[in-house]
Amino acid sequence: MLVVEAKGLKKYYDGVKAVDGLDLEIREGEIYGLLGPNGAGKTTTILILLGLTEPTAGEVKVLGYNPTREALKVKRLTGYLPENLGFYDDLSARENLRYIASLNRIPEREARGKIQEVLELVGLADVADRKVGTFSRGMKQRLGIAEVLLKDPRFVILDEPTSGIDPEGARQILDMITRLREERKMTILISSHLLHQIQRVCDRVGIIHRGKLVAQGSLGELSAVMEKGTHLFELKVSEVTDELLAKLRAIDGVVSVDAEGDTVRIEARDDVRPQVSRAVLESGVDLLELKGHAYTLEEVYLRYFQE
Amino acid sequence: MSAVFWKELADHLGSKRFIIFFFLILIVGGASAYLAAQSLSGTKTSPDYIYLNLFTQGAGGLPSFLGFISFFGPLIGVILGFDAINSEFNRGTVSRVLSQPIYRDWWINGKFLAGITALGIAVASIVLIITGLGLYMLGFPPGGAEISRIAMFVVISVVYLGFWLSLGILFSIIFRQTATSALASIAVWLFFTLFLYMLAGLIADQIAPIKPGVAPDVFVKHESIRDLVLRFSPVALYEEATTAILIPQYRGLGLAALLKEASIPTSPLPLGQSLLIVWPQLVGLVALTSICFAISYVIFMRREIRST
Ligand SMILES: Nc1ncnc2c1ncn2[C@@H]1O[C@H](COP(=O)(O)OP(=O)(O)OP(=O)(O)O)[C@@H](O)[C@H]1O
Ligand SMILES: [Mg+2]
Numbered sequence: 001m002l003v004v005e006a007k008g009l010k011k012y013y014d015g016v017k018a019v020d021g022l023d024l025e026i027r028e029g030e031i032y033g034l035l036g037p038n039g040a041g042k043t044t045t046i047l048i049l050l051g052l053t054e055p056t057a058g059e060v061k062v063l064g065y066n067p068t069r070e071a072l073k074v075k076r077l078t079g080y081l082p083e084n085l086g087f088y089d090d091l092s093a094r095e096n097l098r099y100i101a102s103l104n105r106i107p108e109r110e111a112r113g114k115i116q117e118v119l120e121l122v123g124l125a126d127v128a129d130r131k132v133g134t135f136s137r138g139m140k141q142r143l144g145i146a147e148v149l150l151k152d153p154r155f156v157i158l159d160e161p162t163s164g165i166d167p168e169g170a171r172q173i174l175d176m177i178t179r180l181r182e183e184r185k186m187t188i189l190i191s192s193h194l195l196h197q198i199q200r201v202c203d204r205v206g207i208i209h210r211g212k213l214v215a216q217g218s219l220g221e222l223s224a225v226m227e228k229g230t231h232l233f234e235l236k237v238s239e240v241t242d243e244l245l246a247k248l249r250a251i252d253g254v255v256s257v258d259a260e261g262d263t264v265r266i267e268a269r270d271d272v273r274p275q276v277s278r279a280v281l282e283s284g285v286d287l288l289e290l291k292g293h294a295y296t297l298e299e300v301y302l303r304y305f306q307e
Numbered sequence: 308m309s310a311v312f313w314k315e316l317a318d319h320l321g322s323k324r325f326i327i328f329f330f331l332i333l334i335v336g337g338a339s340a341y342l343a344a345q346s347l348s349g350t351k352t353s354p355d356y357i358y359l360n361l362f363t364q365g366a367g368g369l370p371s372f373l374g375f376i377s378f379f380g381p382l383i384g385v386i387l388g389f390d391a392i393n394s395e396f397n398r399g400t401v402s403r404v405l406s407q408p409i410y411r412d413w414w415i416n417g418k419f420l421a422g423i424t425a426l427g428i429a430v431a432s433i434v435l436i437i438t439g440l441g442l443y444m445l446g447f448p449p450g451g452a453e454i455s456r457i458a459m460f461v462v463i464s465v466v467y468l469g470f471w472l473s474l475g476i477l478f479s480i481i482f483r484q485t486a487t488s489a490l491a492s493i494a495v496w497l498f499f500t501l502f503l504y505m506l507a508g509l510i511a512d513q514i515a516p517i518k519p520g521v522a523p524d525v526f527v528k529h530e531s532i533r534d535l536v537l538r539f540s541p542v543a544l545y546e547e548a549t550t551a552i553l554i555p556q557y558r559g560l561g562l563a564a565l566l567k568e569a570s571i572p573t574s575p576l577p578l579g580q581s582l583l584i585v586w587p588q589l590v591g592l593v594a595l596t597s598i599c600f601a602i603s604y605v606i607f608m609r610r611e612i613r614s615t
Contacts, residue, residue, distance in 0.1 A: 043613065050406055053611035072408045080406040084614045086399025102310035103407040147403065 079148030089133030311417025388475025
């Protein structure tokens with residue numbers, strides 16, 4: 001069963017296309033990483049999944065329900081860790097959790113045991129009665145995870161769970177997430193802008209850029225794509241000849257050449273446009289058009305994910 | 308909704324601003340009631356409804372308890388509401404709360420009910436303390452009619468404060484900054500407590516100017532126009548309603564009505580009659596509150612919940 005099924009999702013803020021035709025499928029039991037630079041539309045996508053904002057267009061189903069019209073059903077089954085999470089600072093950690101438990105109508109007696117259990121799980125049991133105002137960022141983040149677990153969700157959404165956390169703290173949080181998936185059989189969506197940090201825990205990742213999903217798959221699949229080529233070019237010529245194709249293939253850095261009608265598609269590891277136009281001239285056909293593809297995965301990757 | 312209610316109620320009752328206001332009203336109300344009781348215990352001429360005087364009679368430069376509530380009550384109601392929603396946005400708690408399975412209107416309603424309960428507890432206990440003070444100073448207990456009028460006064464006061472609370476909550480939804488919503492609330496408060504009275508006078512002067520030697524019916528018209536304008540003010544509605552409840556002789560609202568009935572000797576009306584007189588005012592207050600709620604719902608139901 002698909003936990004998230006989104007088709008053609010769009011969210012426009014007067015003029016800004018925060019999410020622009022996103023298709024997303026998350027399978028039951030997997031950890032899915034939603035990766036993208038700042039402003040890519042990760043948070044907006046998550047808000048749509050939770051019914052916290054309405055999409056401009058497109059269809060979404062979360063656990064089989066429509067988040068806009070059946071928000072309560074989605075929220076009953078889904079745990080959400082927002083990106084800038086805040087607590088009631090003048091209440092203790094335990095009191096904060098007790099409030100959330102009561103909003104979920106968990107009976108008082110049951111809640112008491114559960115709160116203790118999740119606090120122990122995230123390692124906050126000793127400070128449970130301290131005011132949250134005195135907590136460090138990392139402690140608040142762990143308290144947020146405890147809160148998410150309180151309602152035994154089937155689906156968990158974590159928006160940048162490691163942002164602002166030191167590497168050791170981030171590692172602990174990610175370990176906790178993998179452990180939870182094993183023990184509780186939950187489906188987990190993690191958003192992040194740090195590929196190297198979360199790639200370890202994700203079964204599949206989707207790369208989102210300017211509101212579009214530009215690549216999706218397991219890390220193996222994605223890196224296979226990356227190996228192949230980093231630059232894409234499209235070429236229109238008056239006639240596709242074998243000589244032309246042979247010359248194009250011979251260019252240093254070209255990975256593959258495909259012809260279809262009068263169009264030739266070239267994948268290369270470098271910007272080979274000068275060599276390509278020379279090859280066209282040398283083989284005696286006319287060059288009608290040469291354009292570079294809008295993006296390549298490598299560009300997205302390099303620019304944003306390997307800082 | 309009960310979860311929201313209990314949390315918010317505990318927040319209010321423990322908050323500094325609530326405690327400060329509680330003691331402020333208690334001190335002012337207690338002092339003016341004390342002075343009123345002192346002047347009353349000497350006379351003993353009209354034992355009828357003497358307890359009500361504790362609330363309507365100002366003394367020694369202090370406003371009466373009634374006057375104090377009608378002027379400062381709005382501030383108290385607004386202060387419990389002006390940061391109800393926007394502070395949750397600013398603290399980043401709104402995303403956590405609204406990702407739980409609760410309806411957004413429950414959240415607003417829970418906050419409103421908690422606020423109005425806190426106000427009710429405050430007003431009722433202060434009125435009880437004042438009545439107790441009266442018992443001590445006057446030396447005889449209030450009659451049944453007095454008790455029911457005082458209870459009615461408490462109810463109307465809570466409805467009045469409830470309107471201001473709902474206005475504060477509305478502003479806390481409209482404005483993202485708590486400072487802005489506080490300022491907007493104070494502006495509305497000043498408008499209704501000060502400017503509208505001036506404005507009503509101005510409008511009446513325009514339509515039915517009073518010159519020396521003018522016919523009495525022009526005078527009546529002037530006053531009824533003034534009253535009509537003031538009918539839109541929750542402050543005026545409250546003053547009319549509580550005057551009718553606390554001054555049993557009172558039979559019509561506004562000077563115009565009083566003039567018409569000036570020839571009839573005034574005897575106290577039964578509570579039911581007084582209630583009939585104030586019914587429109589009560590309905591008006593509740594209607595104003597409902598308008599605030601309706602606007603709040605419309606704005607908040609579809610708003611994006613993003614903590615930034
Ligand atoms: N209320 C809004 N009005 C206008 N534009 C908005 C609004 N909210 C978000 N945006 C824009 O939508 C785009 C996507 O924002 P979003 O918060 O989804 O990004 P993100 O991927 O979560 O980024 P980050 O890594 O910084 O959290 C951004 O360009 C942002 O400026
Ligand atoms: Mg984000």
